[in-house]
Amino acid sequence: MLFCDFCRILNTNLRRIQRSEDERGYILTCKTCETKQDLEQYPTYVVSDLIKFIEENRDSLLSPKVIKSDDESEYLIFSNDLQYLTRKELKFIADEIYKTLQLDESLDKFIENNNFKS
Known part of the structure; x- marks a missing residue:
C-alpha cells in the first residue's frame, strides 16, 4: 500500500x-x-517492476497455500490473507525467483551470511 x-x-x-x-x-x-x-x-x-511490486506489497505477508484440482493434483499458490495473487502476479514472482536462482554460488554465500545463525 x-x-x-x-x-x-x-x-x-x-x-x-x-x-x-x-x-x-x-x-x-x-x-x-x-x-x-x-x-x-x-x-x-x-x-523497475520489481521495486514497484515490493513497494506495493511491503506490508503484505504472502502465505503459501495448496490448492487441489479435480484430479487431486496439488498446486502452490500464494495469498496475502485477503485474496489470492493473480496469475500475472504469480508469473512475475516466478520469473524473478528464476532469475535469482540463475546466480552463481554468491547467492548461497549471501543467504548463509545473512541468515540467523543459531
Missing part, C-alpha cells in the same frame, strides 16, 4: 517525482498534492 508523502492518504494512483533530497531518490504524490505543491514540472522517477 502506498501513501502520498504530503497528505498521507492511501492512493493507488501516485506519481513518483524525482527528488534527490529524499533518501529514496523520489517522493510519492497524488494529483491533488502535486498541483498544490507545484510539482508538475518535475520528471517522473522510473522504477
Whole structure:
C-alpha cells in the first residue's frame, strides 16, 4: 500500500517525482498534492517492476497455500490473507525467483551470511 508523502492518504494512483533530497531518490504524490505543491514540472522517477511490486506489497505477508484440482493434483499458490495473487502476479514472482536462482554460488554465500545463525 502506498501513501502520498504530503497528505498521507492511501492512493493507488501516485506519481513518483524525482527528488534527490529524499533518501529514496523520489517522493510519492497524488494529483491533488502535486498541483498544490507545484510539482508538475518535475520528471517522473522510473522504477523497475520489481521495486514497484515490493513497494506495493511491503506490508503484505504472502502465505503459501495448496490448492487441489479435480484430479487431486496439488498446486502452490500464494495469498496475502485477503485474496489470492493473480496469475500475472504469480508469473512475475516466478520469473524473478528464476532469475535469482540463475546466480552463481554468491547467492548461497549471501543467504548463509545473512541468515540467523543459531
